[in-house]
Amino acid sequence: MFRYFGSKASTASVVANIALDGYKDATVADAFGGLGNIGAEFKKRGCSVTACDLLHFPNAFQHVRLVCEGLPNFSRVRKFLGVDSEEDILSYLNSQFSDGCWFAKEYAEARGFFTATNAAKIGAVWLKIKSWKNLELIDIDExxxxxxxxxxxMDAVANTAGTYYAYLKGWDRKSLKExxxxxxxxxxxxxxGIAVRGDALSYLTDKSFEILYLDPPYNGRDYSRYYHxxxxxxxxxxxxxxxxSKCGQPILRSxxxxxxxxxxxxxxxMELINSVHWERLVVQYADGAHICLNELKQALGGQGTLTVHEIPALGYQSTNGTRQHTHHVFVIDK
Known part of the structure; x- marks a missing residue:
């Protein structure tokens, strides 16, 4: 699975159970959707989930997990290529190679994010998908x-410690895989469900949900640059x-x-909380994060009946192993 800051993968199932206590088939808003881990847990439990994220690539993962109902059939692509199945599309894409492409030059020749061979394959697949999009051969699900x-x-063979803000000096074992x-x-x-690529406050204002789930960013990391x-x-x-730029940032920064x-x-x-119509508010937050826990608890306590749960979590770590954290799950019922 793609490695991502704040993915909540280790806590998603527990938090979903806490959030849905007393509810069945609820409508849920996940304002900071990320890769869709918590949204997927809500969906598994029969909930209709609306998730938001400012970035395009997390939105792609959210869309697959919350909106797609199966592997798309790629009918126009199959007709264009003259192939019979989705497995044939896989074989076709894995046969592509472009060692002179932009991706290979910037992220293999100039910077060691990928081996030259892997970059040539990744870049070629990306160019092919881009061409299908330009030719209108794929719909939004596809x-x-x-x-x-x-x-x-791609992430499975990246020569990184987890983000794309830097590459490793030597070749990591996984980066040498094909x-x-x-x-x-x-x-x-x-x-x-619904996966929205945009600001949560702008999209969710005045909308109604039984449960509003929030796990705001814990620190000042600029995700748009760490995952450029x-x-x-x-x-x-x-x-x-x-x-x-050692990490290959675009000249025009996000x-x-x-x-x-x-x-x-x-x-x-607080503006988001007061702008959305909800029955239950669930806020997941970590020790030592940007907002003081006492300040957050006091602000949330004024919204209704407050219950606090403490759960163990695995934090992101760039070296081997994981870091233990305690997450606080604030549940507020009006």
């Missing part, structure tokens, strides 16, 4: 499925790269980081 599959497959494009196995059975490469690929942009940093602050959180 586009999101293809990009999530590419990013998940790249293989595989379908992302993220489809979840349950009610069809998958974001660039998800946007299908062959951008100009800053030659002075401006989304400002919105991400605003979302980690208490004023944004």
């Amino acid at each position: 586009e999101k499925f293809l990009i999530a599959s590419l990013l998940n497959s 790249f293989s494009f595989e379908w992302y196995r993220g489809v979840v059975k349950g009610p069809k 490469l998958p974001e660039t690929l998800a946007k299908f942009e062959e951008v100009s790269i800053d030659s002075n 401006t989304v980081g400002t919105q991400i940093r605003n979302a980690m602050k208490l004023p944004y959180l």
Whole structure:
């Protein structure tokens, strides 16, 4: 699975059970959806989930997990290629190779994010998907499925410690494996949901949900820069790269980081809480995060009847192993 800051993978099942206590088949808003881990757990339990994220690449994963109901059939692509099945599409994509492409030059020759062979294959697959999009051979489900599959497959051979803000000095063992494009196995059975690529406050204001789930960013990391490469690929942009950037940042930096940093602050959180119609509010937060826990608890206590749960969590770590954390799950019922 694609490695991502704040994915909540280790706590999603427990938190979903806490949030849904007393509810069945609820409508849920996941304002900071990330890769869709918590949203998928809600969907498994029969909930109709609406998830938001500012970045394009997490939205692709959310779309597959919350919106797609199975592997798309890619009928127009199959007709265009003259093949019979989705497995034939896999074989076709895995036969592609482009050692002179933009991706290989920037992220293998100039920077050691991938071996030259793997970069040539990844870049070629991306160019092929981009061409299908430009030719209008894929619908939105197929586009999101293809990009999530590419990013998940790519991350499995990336020469990184987990983000794309730097590459390792030597070749990591996984980076020496041969790249293989595989379908992302993220489809979840349950009610069809909604995956929104945009600001939660802008989209969710005045909408009604039984449960509003919030896990705002815990610190000032700019996700748009830590994950600039998958974001660039998800946007299908062959951008100009800053030659002075060791990690290959685009010359024109993303401006989304400002919105991400605003979302980690208490004023944004409270405005969002007061702008959405909800019956139950669930806020997941970590020890030592940006907002003081006592300050957060006091602010949330004014919204209704408050219950606090403490659960163990595995934190992101760039070296071998994981870091233990305690997460606080605030449940507020009106």
